[in-house]
Amino acid sequence: MMTFFRKLALLPVLLTLVKSDFPLDIEEPILRNNAGDEIYRLPEDLDPIHIKVEMTPYFEAEDNKEAFTFDGLVELTVQAVKDNVSSLVIHENVREILALTVTNTAGVPLALDLLRPFERIREHHFLKINLGEGITLVNSEIYKLSIQYIGNINETPLSRGVFRGSYKGSDGKIHWYAASHLQPTNSRQFFPCFDEPGFKSTFDIIVNRPENFTQTYSNMAIKEEISIGNRRKEIFYTTPRMSAYLVTVHISEEFTVIADNNNAAASYRILARPNAQGQGEYALQVGPPITRWLEEYFDIPYYTMAENMKNDQIASPDWASGATENWGLVSYRELRLLYEEGETNALDKMTIGTITAHELAHKWFGNLITCRWWDNVWINEGFASYFEYFAMDGVDPAMELEDQFNIRYLQSALSSDASASTRALKHTVNSPAQVTGHFSGISYTKGASFLLMLKHFLGESTFKKALNYFLVERAYQHAFPSDLFSSFEKAVEVDNVLSENLNISQIMRYWVEEPGYPVLNVNVDMANGNITLTQERFFISPSATQTQQVWPLPLTFTTGNNPDWNNLTPSHVMLGRTMEIQKDPGHEWVIFNVQQKGIYRVNYDTHTWEMIADALKNKDSNIHHLNKAQIVDDVFALMRSERMSYDLGFKVLDFLKEETNYYSWFPAISGFSWLRNRFLHLPDTLRQFDEILYDFLDAVIKDLGYDVEVGEPLTRTLNRFTVLSFACDIGHEGCVNNAITKFNALVADGISVNPNLRRHVFCQGLLNGGLEAWRFLYQRRLNSNNQADEAAMLRSLGCTTNEQAIQEYLQMILSDDLKAQDSVNAFTFLLMGNRGNAKIVLQFVKDNVESIVKKVVLPTWFANVLSNLAAYMDEDGLNDMEQWLRANQASVPSAQTGLSAIVSARANMRWGSDRAQTVLRAARGSATVAVPATVLLLTTSIALMLR
Ligand SMILES: *[C@@H]1O[C@H](CO)[C@@H](O)[C@H](O)[C@H]1NC(C)=O
Numbered sequence: 001m002m003t004f005f006r007k008l009a010l011l012p013v014l015l016t017l018v019k020s021d022f023p024l025d026i027e028e029p030i031l032r033n034n035a036g037d038e039i040y041r042l043p044e045d046l047d048p049i050h051i052k053v054e055m056t057p058y059f060e061a062e063d064n065k066e067a068f069t070f071d072g073l074v075e076l077t078v079q080a081v082k083d084n085v086s087s088l089v090i091h092e093n094v095r096e097i098l099a100l101t102v103t104n105t106a107g108v109p110l111a112l113d114l115l116r117p118f119e120r121i122r123e124h125h126f127l128k129i130n131l132g133e134g135i136t137l138v139n140s141e142i143y144k145l146s147i148q149y150i151g152n153i154n155e156t157p158l159s160r161g162v163f164r165g166s167y168k169g170s171d172g173k174i175h176w177y178a179a180s181h182l183q184p185t186n187s188r189q190f191f192p193c194f195d196e197p198g199f200k201s202t203f204d205i206i207v208n209r210p211e212n213f214t215q216t217y218s219n220m221a222i223k224e225e226i227s228i229g230n231r232r233k234e235i236f237y238t239t240p241r242m243s244a245y246l247v248t249v250h251i252s253e254e255f256t257v258i259a260d261n262n263n264a265a266a267s268y269r270i271l272a273r274p275n276a277q278g279q280g281e282y283a284l285q286v287g288p289p290i291t292r293w294l295e296e297y298f299d300i301p302y303y304t305m306a307e308n309m310k311n312d313q314i315a316s317p318d319w320a321s322g323a324t325e326n327w328g329l330v331s332y333r334e335l336r337l338l339y340e341e342g343e344t345n346a347l348d349k350m351t352i353g354t355i356t357a358h359e360l361a362h363k364w365f366g367n368l369i370t371c372r373w374w375d376n377v378w379i380n381e382g383f384a385s386y387f388e389y390f391a392m393d394g395v396d397p398a399m400e401l402e403d404q405f406n407i408r409y410l411q412s413a414l415s416s417d418a419s420a421s422t423r424a425l426k427h428t429v430n431s432p433a434q435v436t437g438h439f440s441g442i443s444y445t446k447g448a449s450f451l452l453m454l455k456h457f458l459g460e461s462t463f464k465k466a467l468n469y470f471l472v473e474r475a476y477q478h479a480f481p482s483d484l485f486s487s488f489e490k491a492v493e494v495d496n497v498l499s500e501n502l503n504i505s506q507i508m509r510y511w512v513e514e515p516g517y518p519v520l521n522v523n524v525d526m527a528n529g530n531i532t533l534t535q536e537r538f539f540i541s542p543s544a545t546q547t548q549q550v551w552p553l554p555l556t557f558t559t560g561n562n563p564d565w566n567n568l569t570p571s572h573v574m575l576g577r578t579m580e581i582q583k584d585p586g587h588e589w590v591i592f593n594v595q596q597k598g599i600y601r602v603n604y605d606t607h608t609w610e611m612i613a614d615a616l617k618n619k620d621s622n623i624h625h626l627n628k629a630q631i632v633d634d635v636f637a638l639m640r641s642e643r644m645s646y647d648l649g650f651k652v653l654d655f656l657k658e659e660t661n662y663y664s665w666f667p668a669i670s671g672f673s674w675l676r677n678r679f680l681h682l683p684d685t686l687r688q689f690d691e692i693l694y695d696f697l698d699a700v701i702k703d704l705g706y707d708v709e710v711g712e713p714l715t716r717t718l719n720r721f722t723v724l725s726f727a728c729d730i731g732h733e734g735c736v737n738n739a740i741t742k743f744n745a746l747v748a749d750g751i752s753v754n755p756n757l758r759r760h761v762f763c764q765g766l767l768n769g770g771l772e773a774w775r776f777l778y779q780r781r782l783n784s785n786n787q788a789d790e791a792a793m794l795r796s797l798g799c800t801t802n803e804q805a806i807q808e809y810l811q812m813i814l815s816d817d818l819k820a821q822d823s824v825n826a827f828t829f830l831l832m833g834n835r836g837n838a839k840i841v842l843q844f845v846k847d848n849v850e851s852i853v854k855k856v857v858l859p860t861w862f863a864n865v866l867s868n869l870a871a872y873m874d875e876d877g878l879n880d881m882e883q884w885l886r887a888n889q890a891s892v893p894s895a896q897t898g899l900s901a902i903v904s905a906r907a908n909m910r911w912g913s914d915r916a917q918t919v920l921r922a923a924r925g926s927a928t929v930a931v932p933a934t935v936l937l938l939t940t941s942i943a944l945m946l947r
């Protein structure tokens with residue numbers, strides 16, 4: 001699974017939004033572990049060896065079969081690994097169990113308990129098969145468990161398991177298909193099994209599809225086909241030994257191969273609905289080179305991982321996450337795989353590349369070796385997320401993904417890991433809801449950032465060596481973090497890269513088992529070159545209680561008189577709370593965390609900050625773009641956590657007024673948006689703050705211009721994309737006028753808008769236009785044949801302020817014109833597009849609770865609708881919403897979540913009201929710098945004398 005999205009949904013990646021899109025920080029709900037939760041785990045008395053699943057789907061009712069169900073037959077070959085096993089417990093969450101038998105190796109059935117041959121323990125999704133009185137399994141003997149059952153084809157992919165989806169064909173008709181999405185805990189809906197990542201077996205999949213359908217796609221190719229009546233039995237080759245969540249099928253009338261490398265020895269194909277023909281070329285262009293890059297990096301070839309390996313990628317119009325790494329048949333939401341020139345924007349195109357790299361990296365980290373249990377899902381997701389950027393970077397360096405990793409992943413890790421309620425990479429989970437919750441920001445972003453830090457600490461060749469040891473050692477098995485630590489220990493020893501007093505296992509373990517990360521306080525004595533360092537946990541909340549944690553921290557730094565931005569090998573490792581480092585004496589700035597490869601923030605004494613501020617403004621100092629990005633991101637966080645005054649912070653940020661670089665602006669826009677979102681209820685402050693922001697934005701907008709230039713670097717296009725969206729959103733006159741002109745030219749003369757400008761052009765067009773403009777774009781969305789473009793238009797449709805258009809938009813959310821997977825986003829777009837819409841949305845929610853609950857499918861999603869609503873509401877609206885929720889606590893699901901979101905919304909407003917004047921004054925830059933109390937000031941007086 002892939003995630004970009006942290007604040008809103010429990011199910012990752014779902015949505016196409018990024019964190020800075022949201023006005024409020026919505027904490028991920030903390031799923032507490034209750035005593036007795038371990039009951040969700042299977043006993044370890046059986047080892048599955050081979051599983052054969054045969055399914056017959058019904059798309060229409062026939063005989064005594066209901067439509068959208070399937071007949072299932074599963075045969076599990078298991079080995080007893082304990083003595084005295086008198087009952088067999090496996091997972092199961094199917095519709096109905098019809099019959100079951102247990103036989104021994106000789107094929108002789110074992111007697112089952114007469115009264116209760118089996119029990120379905122629904123709460124924990126267990127199937128418990130009770131052997132007859134006095135009968136037990138014999139340790140290391142093999143048994144066969146056969147179960148005949150009926151399964152459901154769920155209405156949407158959000159329910160996971162086997163589900164149905166649809167698309168409009170070129171004939172204009174709706175076509176249905178069925179597919180499966182089993183990760184992480186939904187194989188049990190498809191077939192009774194051992195539904196934990198640590199249990200591995202080979203699988204034989206058999207599908208009896210309707211004769212007039214096209215061939216079924218599964219993990220493996222079809223080995224044999226037989227026609228039986230109006231059905232065709234398709235028998236697939238045996239899979240590699242793998243976890244049950246990696247099984248998949250895709251059954252349809254007409255899905256087909258839309259791009260193919262035609263290489264029998266190393267097949268790579270893109271599959272999709274036939275009317276997406278032509279949109280698979282980009283995915284095909286990147287996939288095979290990424291595969292080769294990974295094969296070389298890990299020194300383990302892909303196509304020999306098992307016999308008959310293939311490497312298909314399928315675009316599913318309906319998919320609950322971004323993509324899922326099913327072995328041999330990776331499934332993607334359409335917009336994450338299909339590219340259409342002139343319609344898909346550069347960010348979505350880049351994401352096709354990076355997601356492909358993520359899913360392909362899973363073939364080694366996730367599929368070949370798999371975390372023993374989901375408490376360490378970072379072993380799957382951290383590695384996949386790391387290679388998502390670094391493998392794609394190896395294939396297309398022009399995307400600058402090594403650098404983009406910092407602003408999109410590392411800084412995002414620093415943000416999600418700064419709350420008091422954050423979890424460690426290793427985090428105990430048991431129930432399916434807890435498991436799903438741990439597929440969250442930390443496992444992806446911090447996991448990947450940790451690997452990056454490790455690579456620079458040990459050097460890439462040792463890092464590679466360790467990964468190879470790990471993969472070879474644990475191939476086709478599950479792995480614990482301790483297996484990974486041992487591999488690193490071995491590689492470190494062979495390469496002799498660490499000094500004696502450092503134990504890599506212990507260092508890694510600390511980072512994996514401890515939540516949070518440190519801020520490094522740096523105090524420089526300019527006179528003698530004495531640098532005093534202290535570390536403590538960084539909390540974003542100024543009132544959080546400090547802990548005793550001390551991280552083993554590899555350090556890099558460089559200095560103003562002798563800057564070196566390219567030496568990324570740590571010169572020191574901080575093991576205690578404080579440390580002293582000696583540099584040459586001299587009046588100069590120092591900057592720690594060169595190119596920000598380490599997971600820590602840095603705060604300096606005031607004088608050093610002032611020197612850094614001057615250096616940033618002086619183009620000759622050539623501060624590395626990644627350190628500028630680091631400083632911007634750190635400064636916003638340090639101001640928020642009250643470790644730095646707003647006056648000093650804005651003094652440092654002042655360089656942005658002349659800055660045009662993408663890497664500086666990306667964190668800047670997130671930081672400015674965060675502040676601005678707290679002033680939304682203060683019209684006067686907001687107007688003044690916006691004036692200040694226009695001033696900040698002037699230089700970068702002038703540099704970027706309002707049009708995409710042919711052949712420009714990707715990051716310039718991305719910079720324009722984010723900067724102009726922000727500028728237009730806050731009413732920057734030049735941006736707004738240019739956007740309206742472009743929109744009008746599209747409406748009047750059909751002049752196409754570059755996809756990289758559509759977000760703000762369409763939004764401003766609708767804000768400025770009335771119902772007609774809205775209907776124009778609505779129609780354009782209905783006619784689109786590209787999901788990325790549709791998603792972009794959906795977002796813009798939410799920008800309208802026209803009451804009739806808003807009503808039509810809300811009706812659309814409930815209609816079949818919008819897939820369930822986009823429903824929560826659709827609500828959010830309407831709020832983001834125009835905050836004034838919130839009250840209308842509230843009324844709609846009040847009037848349509850039941851239909852909305854049904855449309856969004858998942859209870860957590862309905863909770864998200866309520867939380868987002870609160871986030872955009874003014875005080876009147878909040879009162880209204882609060883009264884409604886209080887009066888209907890029994891009937892409105894997640895009413896409590898809604899009520900706590902109201903509390904957060906009010907706290908955010910209070911935050912803004914309390915600090916408006918301070919922030920405005922600081923942002924204007926007119927104030928003198930006040931010395932912040934929380935910074936270490938041991939030697940400041942000496943430093944100031946040397947000024
Ligand atoms: C299995 O059961 C038998 C008889 O009850 C007992 O003697 C034996 O110790 C048990 N073995 C184990 C490993 O529990």
Ligand SMILES: *[C@@H]1O[C@H](CO)[C@@H](O)[C@H](O)[C@H]1NC(C)=O
Nearest residue numbers: 060210211212213214253254
């Ligand atoms: C396949 O047959 C079913 C039942 O006869 C029919 O409803 C469906 O439209 C057919 N599909 C195709 C692709 O011909």
Ligand SMILES: *[C@@H]1O[C@H](CO)[C@@H](O)[C@H](O)[C@H]1NC(C)=O
Nearest residue numbers: 489493502503504505506509
């Ligand atoms: C490192 O520490 C681990 C346990 O904390 C220990 O098992 C291992 O032997 C140590 N390695 C070295 C090289 O001292």
Ligand SMILES: *[C@@H]1O[C@H](CO)[C@@H](O)[C@H](O)[C@H]1NC(C)=O
Nearest residue numbers: 525528530531532580582938
């Ligand atoms: C560096 O500063 C610390 C703290 O002021 C002091 O204890 C130490 O002696 C200094 N070291 C040198 C070499 O001046």
Ligand SMILES: [Zn+2]
Nearest residue numbers: 001002381384
């Ligand atoms: Zn993943």
